[in-house]
Amino acid sequence: MEDTKAVEFFQGVLSKTRAGRIRWQPTAEDSEYIAAIGGQFTLSISSDRYGFGLVLKDQDGRVLTAITSIDAGIEANDVRELYVTARRQALQVDDKIDQVLGELSKL
C-alpha cells in the first residue's frame, strides 16, 4: 500500500536536493551521505547491493520513515537520482570539475 505522506516527503527531499537547498555531507561510509534539517531531523541516503534508501530520523535518533527504491509510489530512478545528486553535492564534484577544467585550460 502506498504511503502518501512518505511519497510526499521523498518528493520534497528530491526537489530540494535538485535545487541544491539541502547540505549533504560525506561520511565515514563510502556509500552514505547525511544532512540535518530544521534543527530537528536528519536525512541519510545510502546505497547497497539491494538498491538505494532514504531514511528520516528525529532529534532523538529514532527512524521516522525509511524509503527504498522498491516502495510503492516511488520511482526507482528517482531514488537513484537522489543518491547521485546528494553524492555529487556532498563531494562538491561540480566545483572540483570546474577546478580541473581551469587547470586543463592552462595546459
Added chain:
Amino acid sequence: MINFLAGNWGSVASVVGLVFSILAFVFSKRASKAALEARNATLLRSLSEDMNGANRAAGEIVTYVGMERGDMALLRTNELMNQTSYFLARWDNRLSEEPKNNLLSAREQLRLIHKVLTRGTIADLSPKAKAELAQACQQVNAIFSEEYGRAVRTSEGEVH
C-alpha cells in the same frame, strides 16, 4: 511649614510612601534583571564548557584514528555520541537551528564512524576507507570547534 505638615501629615505620608514604593519597584526590577543576566551567563559558560569537552574528545578521536588505535577511538566515539545526544536534549531551547543541525550531523557522523570502527581494525581498512574515516573524524572535530567558538562568543557577549 510645621503647621502645614501637622495639618496634612496623612497626605505627606502617602506621597512619601508612594515615592518609596516606586523606588522599591525600580530596584527590584533591576535586581531581577541582574539575577537573570547572571543566570544566563552561568548557563552559557556551562554550554561553552560542554562544547570544550566535546571538542577535546573529537580531537582525541582524530588522533587515535591517525595512530590506528581503533579500540580507543571507538571508546571516545561512543562517549561523544552519548554526549551529543545529551547536548541536544540539555540545550534544546538555547541553541538556534544552525548549531542544532551541526550537532545532529556530528551525531550521525559519529554513528557511521562507530559502524566502521566496529567492523574491524583500522589497519585492515583499504586506503580509501581509511581516508574517508579520517575525513569524517576531522569533520566532527571541526563541528565541535565551531560550536565551542560560538558558545564562547555568545557567553562573552552575555557577560559584557
